[in-house]
Amino acid sequence: MTVVRSFCRICIANCGILAEVEHGPDGDRVVKISGDPDHPISQGYVCPKGRALADAHHSPHRLTSSLVRREGTLMTTPAHDAISAAAEALAATAAQHGVQSVGFFMGSGAFIDPAGVYAFARLKAGLGTPQIYSTASVDSVAKTYVSAVMAGSTALVPHPDELGTLMLLVGSNPLVSHGQSTGFANPVQRIRDAVARGEVYVIDPRFTETARLAGNHVPARPGTDHAVLGFLVRDVLEGGYGLDAATLAATTVNLTALRAAVAPFDLHTTSELTGVTDEQLTALAASVRRAGRLAVITGTGASMSPVGNFLEWFAWALMIVTGSFDTPGGMWFNPGYRTRIDRRERLPRVRLDQPGPTAHPDILRLNGEWPASVIPEEIESGRLQALVIFGANAITCLPDTPRVTAALQALPTLVVLEVDRTETAELATHVIACHDQLERPDVLPLDMFANRVYDQYTPAVVHAHPGRVASWRALEQMGAALGLHVFGTGIDPATMDADAVLDLTTRDPEVLRALRAADGPVLTDDAHYNWVQSRLPDGVWDLAPAALVEQLRTYQPCTSMLLTPRRQLRHQNSQRYRDGDDSTAWLHPTDAAALSIHDGQLVELSSAVGTLSARVRVTDANMVGTVSVPHGWAHTNVNQLISADDLDQFTGMPQMSGTPVTLKVLEPS
Ligand code: SF4
Numbered sequence: 001m002t003v004v005r006s007f008c009r010i011c012i013a014n015c016g017i018l019a020e021v022e023h024g025p026d027g028d029r030v031v032k033i034s035g036d037p038d039h040p041i042s043q044g045y046v047c048p049k050g051r052a053l054a055d056a057h058h059s060p061h062r063l064t065s066s067l068v069r070r071e072g073t074l075m076t077t078p079a080h081d082a083i084s085a086a087a088e089a090l091a092a093t094a095a096q097h098g099v100q101s102v103g104f105f106m107g108s109g110a111f112i113d114p115a116g117v118y119a120f121a122r123l124k125a126g127l128g129t130p131q132i133y134s135t136a137s138v139d140s141v142a143k144t145y146v147s148a149v150m151a152g153s154t155a156l157v158p159h160p161d162e163l164g165t166l167m168l169l170v171g172s173n174p175l176v177s178h179g180q181s182t183g184f185a186n187p188v189q190r191i192r193d194a195v196a197r198g199e200v201y202v203i204d205p206r207f208t209e210t211a212r213l214a215g216n217h218v219p220a221r222p223g224t225d226h227a228v229l230g231f232l233v234r235d236v237l238e239g240g241y242g243l244d245a246a247t248l249a250a251t252t253v254n255l256t257a258l259r260a261a262v263a264p265f266d267l268h269t270t271s272e273l274t275g276v277t278d279e280q281l282t283a284l285a286a287s288v289r290r291a292g293r294l295a296v297i298t299g300t301g302a303s304m305s306p307v308g309n310f311l312e313w314f315a316w317a318l319m320i321v322t323g324s325f326d327t328p329g330g331m332w333f334n335p336g337y338r339t340r341i342d343r344r345e346r347l348p349r350v351r352l353d354q355p356g357p358t359a360h361p362d363i364l365r366l367n368g369e370w371p372a373s374v375i376p377e378e379i380e381s382g383r384l385q386a387l388v389i390f391g392a393n394a395i396t397c398l399p400d401t402p403r404v405t406a407a408l409q410a411l412p413t414l415v416v417l418e419v420d421r422t423e424t425a426e427l428a429t430h431v432i433a434c435h436d437q438l439e440r441p442d443v444l445p446l447d448m449f450a451n452r453v454y455d456q457y458t459p460a461v462v463h464a465h466p467g468r469v470a471s472w473r474a475l476e477q478m479g480a481a482l483g484l485h486v487f488g489t490g491i492d493p494a495t496m497d498a499d500a501v502l503d504l505t506t507r508d509p510e511v512l513r514a515l516r517a518a519d520g521p522v523l524t525d526d527a528h529y530n531w532v533q534s535r536l537p538d539g540v541w542d543l544a545p546a547a548l549v550e551q552l553r554t555y556q557p558c559t560s561m562l563l564t565p566r567r568q569l570r571h572q573n574s575q576r577y578r579d580g581d582d583s584t585a586w587l588h589p590t591d592a593a594a595l596s597i598h599d600g601q602l603v604e605l606s607s608a609v610g611t612l613s614a615r616v617r618v619t620d621a622n623m624v625g626t627v628s629v630p631h632g633w634a635h636t637n638v639n640q641l642i643s644a645d646d647l648d649q650f651t652g653m654p655q656m657s658g659t660p661v662t663l664k665v666l667e668p669s
Pocket of ligand 1: 012014047050
C-alpha cells in the first residue's frame with residue numbers, strides 16, 4: 001500500500017487529497033481518498049465527490065478501451081487504430097469541405113487536464129478553423145463579456161479577501177458547488193469565518209444550504225437579482241459612500257451613465273420587481289455602508305439567467321465605486337502562479353471585432369470561441385461536418401436536447417475524447433478512451449481561478465489502464481495525421497512524456513522542477529493587491545458600457561412560473577460521483593396547493609420549446625413562483641426545456657435559468 005499526495009481536479013477548489021493505493025497483479029487499486037490535512041487551502045476538507053474519486057476511477061462506466069463505429073455499432077478498437085481512424089476521417093473532411101467544416105468543443109472534463117488543453121489549443125489553432133466552442137459559453141460567458149467591456153480585458157478573475165467583512169453571494173451555493181470562477185474549498189469553515197468577521201448575504205430564490213449557514217437570505221425572483229445590486233449601486237452613489245469624486249474621475253469613465261442606469265432602482269421599485277422586502281433591502285444597503293468594501297460572488301444560478309450580463313455589470317460597478325476591487329477588504333485578482341499576468345505592462349486587450357457564427361453574425365467571438373449553443377444549427381446547415389469533443393457531454397449540457405441529439409447523430413464524423421461512456425460518446429463515430437485524473441501527472445488546471453497565488457504538481461496516483469491513452473498524445477497524433485506539429489517543429493513527440501507537455505504549459509521548466517520538488521502546494525503571497533488599475537488597457541474602468549445600457553433599457557422581466565437550476569453535492573455537471581442526489585422538481589407549498597400538486601406526484605413541465613417529466617418535491621426552500629430542477633441529468637434533462645434560438649444578443653448564452661414554464665399533473669395522486 002502506498003499513500004500518494006495529490007489534489008482533486010473535479011472542480012476548481014482543487015482540494016488536497018491523500019490517495020491510498022494497493023498494488024496487485026491485476027493493477028493498482030485506489031482504496032481510499034481522504035483530505036490532505038497539511039494542504040494550506042483545503043486544510044483536510046474533501047467533499048463527497050472528492051471522496052468518491054476511487055469509486056469513479058474503478059466504475060464500470062469508465063471507458064477501458066477506445067471504440068470505433070462499424071456498421072452502426074461501437075466496436076472495441078486499439079487506441080492507436082482508433083486515433084488513426086479518427087484522424088483519417090478529420091483529414092478527409094478538411095480535404096473535401098475545407099478546414100472550416102471541422103469543429104472543436106471542449107468541456108469541464110477537459111478544462112481539468114492542462115496537458116490535454118494545451119494540445120487541444122495547439123491543434124485548433126494549427127488547423128485554423130473558426131468552429132471553436134467550449135462549455136464556458138453555456139454557463140459563464142456573461143462574466144467574460146462584462147470583464148471585456150468594463151476592463152477591456154478578459155484576464156481578470158476576482159476573489160474575495162479572506163479578511164473582508166461583507167460578502168454577497170448571488171445565485172451561488174458554495175456549500176454544495178465549490179466555485180464557478182473562484183475556488184471555494186472548505187466552504188463551511190470559510191462561511192463560518194466570514195460570518196464571525198462580519199456579514200454574509202445570500203441573494204437567491206432558494207433558501208440554500210449556504211443561506212442557512214450565512215443567516216442572511218435575500219430571496220429575489222429569478223431574472224431580477226441585478227435589480228438588488230442596481231439598488232445598492234444607486235444607494236452608494238446617491239449617499240456618496242464610495243470613492244470620492246476625484247478618484248472616480250481619475251479611474252473610471254461613464255459615471256453619469258451608470259447613475260442614469262441605476263436611477264430606476266429605488267427602494268419601492270426594486271422591492272416590487274424582486275419580491276425582496278423594503279426591510280431586507282434597507283438592511284442590505286446599511287451593511288454595504290457599514291463595511292465600506294465588500295466582495296460580490298456570482299454563481300451559475302444567476303449568471304445563466306437572462307440578466308446574467310446586468311448582474312455581472314452591477315456587481316463590478318458596486319465593487320468599483322466602493323473601491324473594493326484590487327484593495328484589501330474587497331476583492332483581489334489572482335495573476336496566476338504560472339501565468340503571472342501582473343508581470344506584463346498591460347493586460348491583454350480583448351478583441352471584440354471578430355465575426356460571430358454565420359447565422360448569428362452579431363454574437364461576439366469571445367476569446368476565440370463561438371457560443372456552443374449554435375453547434376446543432378451549424379451541423380443542420382452542413383457547415384459543420386466533423387466535430388471533436390473533448391471532455392464535454394453535449395447531450396446534457398447544450399440547450400434543446402432533441403435537436404442536439406438529432407444533429408450529433410447526423411454528423412458524419414464525431415470524435416469524442418472521454419474518460420466515461422457518456423450519452424454523447426454513445427453517438428460518436430470514434431471514442432478515444434483517455435486517462436482520468438488519477439492516471440496522469442498534473443499542475444493546477446486554472447491557476448488564476450485559485451483563491452491563493454499558488455500551484456501544485458501531482459504525480460499520477462496509479463499506473464494507467466492499458467486500454468487508455470493520454471489525451472495530449474491522442475490529440476498530437478491526430479494533429480500529425482492532419483500535417484500539424486502540435487508541439488512545434490523542433491520537438492519529436494515520440495520522445496515526450498506528460499511532464500514534458502506540462503513543461504510546455506508552464507513555459508519555464510524551472511517552474512515545474514520547483515513544483516515537483518515541493519511535494520505539495522507552493523504558495524507565494526496570500527493575496528495580491530494594487531496591480532490591476534495601472535495595467536488596464538485603457539487605464540480606466542468603464543462603469544456603463546453603452547451596449548449594456550441599451551440591453552438593460554429593453555429588458556422585460558417575466559412574471560410567470562420560472563425554472564431555476566440547482567447544483568448538487570454528489571454531481572459535477574453531468575458526472576454522478578455518489579448516490580443520494582435526485583432529479584425532483586422542487587415547488588413551494590403555496591404553488592403546489594394552487595396547482596393541486598402533491599409531494600411525489602409526477603408532473604410535466606412545459607416551456608416554449610419542450611416538455612420534461614419529473615416527480616415533485618414540495619418544499620418551502622423554494623421561492624413562490626419558481627420550480628427548481630437540477631442540471632446534468634440525462635433522463636430528467638432540463639435542457640429539453642431550454643431554447644437554442646433564444647440566445648443572448650452579445651454572448652450567445654442560452655437562458656438556462658429564469659425560463660418560463662407551466663406544470664401539468666401526469667398521474668392522479
Ligand atoms: S470541493 Fe470536492 S470536487 Fe471540488 S476539488 Fe474539493 S473535493 Fe474535489
